[in-house]
Amino acid sequence: MAKLADVAKLAGVSVTTVSRVINNYGSLSEKTKTKVFAAMHTLNYQPNSVARSLQGKSSRLIGLIFPGVSNPFFGELVQTLENKLSALDYRVILCNSVNNADTERAYLRMLQANQVAGIITGTHNLTIREYEHVDAPIISFDRHLGDNIPIVSSDNYAGGKLATELLIKTGATCIVMISGANRPNSPTNLRVKGYEDSLQQADLPTHVLELPFSMSPTLKRVEIRQHLTTLKPDAVFCSDDLTAILVGDVAQELGLKIPEQLKLVGYDGTRLIQDYQPQLSTVVQPIGDLADLMIQLLRQRIKDNKVQLQAQYTLPVSLHTGASVLATKA
């Protein structure tokens, strides 16, 4: 790899001049600029960002800590973030916390050692107060990490109400909600709250089934089957689309017609689900807007770490209505 000195030699100028061209400061004639650019081009020169970053310039590295990209929702969110960040000339260090606190701690240390310019995190571990001592700016997705760390999320409460009210409106009276495990900081708690409030308003009973995020799909099927057969609900609202797919499957195995005998609403509304399970009604999180906002806030903090930001930013959700709720023309 060519270095600054090589470019200077080829262009017949000093390293200072080349640096002035690259960093665009001091006074420079057009002639030298073109000479230098030409030399950079023929040598295929690329400033060594390690050296720059050691010297004090921004590394332009952003750490992304999420449970894992194999989950469609996080996969789409991470991909969207990466696309937008890379368009802004940032690079992404990917960290799959797999919802393990130790892993997450190790990632935080590592990111600091690598001098990242900022961090966006969306893991759902609790009690990680280590975030308070990180000097890089942090933006959190959907989870409280500390008083000075802004939370960006979509409107989980409204999402819960939206889904539940849709089910009520279409005639359901026994509506089960399947949520992840009820953990202190989990964003799904608000979805449950929305569900409960809607049902209470309509004078209908609530039935919440908690299936931990980490539970295997096979076990989830067993649990779902049991609840469908014993409780015989006429609607199920799941706090994620994948679980909703399982419910749909089990219902079919039980010979329950959807939506006639069982209405179904999921949550997240990824592109994948909308494209490949369009019949599934679901609450759609605005992934693009969420990514834009997180990046915008992070850049503000990168520019000025002391800038005052809101504690919480909430973006609206929307509803995708498919045949899992309303019978279509056969």
Place this chain on the structure above:
Amino acid sequence: MAKLADVAKLAGVSVTTVSRVINNYGSLSEKTKTKVFAAMHTLNYQPNSVARSLQGKSSRLIGLIFPGVSNPFFGELVQTLENKLSALDYRVILCNSVNNADTERAYLRMLQANQVAGIITGTHNLTIREYEHVDAPIISFDRHLGDNIPIVSSDNYAGGKLATELLIKTGATCIVMISGANRPNSPTNLRVKGYEDSLQQADLPTHVLELPFSMSPTLKRVEIRQHLTTLKPDAVFCSDDLTAILVGDVAQELGLKIPEQLKLVGYDGTRLIQDYQPQLSTVVQPIGDLADLMIQLLRQRIKDNKVQLQAQYTLPVSLHTGASVLATKA
């Protein structure tokens, strides 16, 4: 962030000694070691990897270039790679090439500027000969990039045969294959070859429908519907699972019973598909083994860039058989 000198001062030793402890060379008494470790601990010291990497140590950064993690297959592959790499104390820079040659070029430059220790790439662009001039070791997934760049893939030809023979064995006689666009270097070409050879051996006609990777699912549905209605095949083999889901959907819309009237086999066999579409028969790529092998080869090259490796490594695929091919006990 504490630096080496701070640790030295706190431990009451010289920076040389601290560095000797960290890098484990020279002779050291247990006593000083413990003193230094204690100081590192109380200061929460973490060596600045930017400085280390500038000095000449490995950055321990690995660049991952893939079309995008929102596709379940690549999502799972990337997540698996990241998990295994991070267990080996490597960090991952994520690059979503979105199958765009310019983007990919830019990523390559960027990765070099960041002094990555190695690169694993799995994009399907053609003619990127720039890979030849990269000094970091490269391992390619499923695609030819240059004479000295090993290709790791699963056995696409065997996969094509496996799927086709399964369909023949279960009585299909008019088997359509839906593949991605036929591009020079695409791994799916071998799957098509396996399909064609199997059918030729069985004296059955071949029907290949090419639907570009980038085509929207909605358009794909239209194409699929047209082919199902005009050709009236009794089986479809798709070169990826997502397309197979579309075929299943369209078949249901057309009132075709699966597998009685239409048998269906997909390709990739991600965890996601096996968990959430278990009825879909599919050719399973060994994602874990692929990741292990790629990492193992990359580490060999990192240790010794001149080490001779095979041009091609092929891992066996397996078959997941679900109800989309064989009717189960109702």
Place this chain on the structure above:
DNA sequence: TTCAAATTGTCAAACGTTTATCAATTTTTG
């Protein structure tokens, strides 16, 4: 032509770490 402004160069320090060299000190061993 002359002086000011603009341009370019030289030199050096800094970022945090590694590592070599050589010297100084401490510990061990016979």
Place this chain on the structure above:
DNA sequence: CAAAAATTGATAAACGTTTGACAATTTGAA
């Protein structure tokens, strides 16, 4: 107790870049 061995320290150079200070040169304008 002396000599050998082990341990530790002081110093400096190096990685590639940025940037400030200041000097030297060129250019342009009056």
